[in-house]
Amino acid sequence: MTMNGTTALDGKVALVTGGSRGIGAATALRLAEDGADVVVTYQGGAEAAEEVAAKITAMGRTGWALRADSADPQAVRDAVTAVAERFGRLDILVNNAGVGVLGPIGELTDADADRVLEVNVRAPFLFAQAASAHLAEGGRIVTIGSCIAKRVAFPGATLYATSKAALIGLTKALARELGPRGITANLVHPGPIDTDMNPAGGPSADFQRELTALGRFGAGAEVAAAVAYLVGEDGRYVTGAELAVDGGFAA
Ligand code: NDP
Numbered sequence: 541m542t543m544n545g546t547t548a549l550d551g552k553v554a555l556v557t558g559g560s561r562g563i564g565a566a567t568a569l570r571l572a573e574d575g576a577d578v579v580v581t582y583q584g585g586a587e588a589a590e591e592v593a594a595k596i597t598a599m600g601r602t603g604w605a606l607r608a609d610s611a612d613p614q615a616v617r618d619a620v621t622a623v624a625e626r627f628g629r630l631d632i633l634v635n636n637a638g639v640g641v642l643g644p645i646g647e648l649t650d651a652d653a654d655r656v657l658e659v660n661v662r663a664p665f666l667f668a669q670a671a672s673a674h675l676a677e678g679g680r681i682v683t684i685g686s687c688i689a690k691r692v693a694f695p696g697a698t699l700y701a702t703s704k705a706a707l708i709g710l711t712k713a714l715a716r717e718l719g720p721r722g723i724t725a726n727l728v729h730p731g732p733i734d735t736d737m738n739p740a741g742g743p744s745a746d747f748q749r750e751l752t753a754l755g756r757f758g759a760g761a762e763v764a765a766a767v768a769y770l771v772g773e774d775g776r777y778v779t780g781a782e783l784a785v786d787g788g789f790a791a
Pocket residue numbers: 557558559560561562563564581582583584585586588608609610611636637638639640659684685686687729730731732733734735736737738
């Protein structure tokens with residue numbers, strides 16, 4: 541908050557995919573705290589998504605929960621169109637929605653492969669494609685990758701690691717393609733973050749703690765802070781970059 545009461549993202553409109561829970565919800569709330577109106581997408585968690593939207597509205601911004609299954613290309617396109625129609629602009633896209641399907645390679649099915657690649661890879665591409673028609677100079681795309689994209693520290697991650705590593709190429713290509721329009725694209729790699737997907741009390745939690753330098757799980761808000769930096773004015777010269785928020789998992 542500045543001295544005259546405005547905040548860094550005042551007047552901006554952000555779309556956070558998978559904003560009903562976990563890292564996405566924390567990011568949506570942080571961007572609203574920084575001044576943005578925020579739309580969150582979700583697939584099944586309508587109630588949780590509405591709660592996030594209500595919290596944003598209670599902060600004096602506009603919050604909107606929009607059902608859009610990332611696995612459905614038309615739903616993705618419709619979501620972006622709906623945001624542009626309602627607000628007349630789109631400034632920030634956070635590609636966060638993701639699924640974690642782990643298991644021995646011999647047990648992973650075609651349906652698993654489709655699901656992980658559709659939600660974790662195709663959707664970020666489609667959201668970026670649709671958003672690029674609306675983003676203006678100063679626009680921002682941040683995608684949530686994973687520390688697993690850089691260091692696959694345990695077995696069972698063939699699909700998940702493939703999907704997250706693909707986002708490195710997507711981010712660099714977006715940076716090159718949209719840079720001339722003054723739009724940045726970056727990738728944030730969270731380490732173990734305490735969410736429904738990866739609870740700090742889960743069966744592999746202690747093992748994951750040991751893989752970090754700091755010896756602990758992170759919080760969604762700690763990832764959200766990195767996103768806030770990248771989408772804010774201070775992040776304007778950062779593009780095509782990967783930022784690890786992983787407690788030293790990759791160190
Ligand atoms: P959660 O499982 O806690 O939340 C996932 C969010 O994504 C929910 O809002 C969920 O919506 C949404 N979502 C899932 N599938 C779809 C879909 N098909 N369409 C639309 N929305 C969907 O996950 P996290 O917060 O932990 O993870 C967020 C991102 O961070 C993911 O990309 C994940 O891979 C990444 N990540 C997480 C780490 C961790 O340790 N937690 C570590 C590294 C990366 P709904 O409520 O409707 O199901």
